[in-house]
Amino acid sequence: MIRLIGLGLIGGAAFLAYRRFAQPRNSNAAYAPDQPHESYMDVRDAGPQAMRDEPQREWTETDEDLDESFPASDPPGGY
Template sequence: MLKLIALGALGYVGYRYYQNNFAHHGRAAFADGQGADGATHQVRNSGPEAMRDKPVRSWDKTDEAADESFPASDPPATY
């Protein structure tokens, strides 16, 4: 019984450590301060500065235009 209690305590401590150090808080794909609490439709601003995870490479005009047009069905005229 003691082994089970110790294992549960160790699991809880590990879970809290993960939550505090590695888990992303907030909304997926939103930078801090993006999106309105309680809104039925969550929309983030365009551009890499509005993203939670920074892009691996720098953006060009095509990347900016595609992000600005999302979720529209028509592509931007800059292609």
């Protein structure tokens, strides 16, 4: 009887852990408030004005080129 109760407690704890960690998470932390972020497929506009946090240094033309090329796999050609 004690084993059955222990097994039930372990099963309940496993179920709660599964429910806690298996839920989809909204990972749109980098989006500015005015950027679309209802879906994980949304892509924000390029540039520092579309970022949630201010850049830590001056935004350069190379930074802009790199940001505009995302999510493409090829690097920008204007460097």
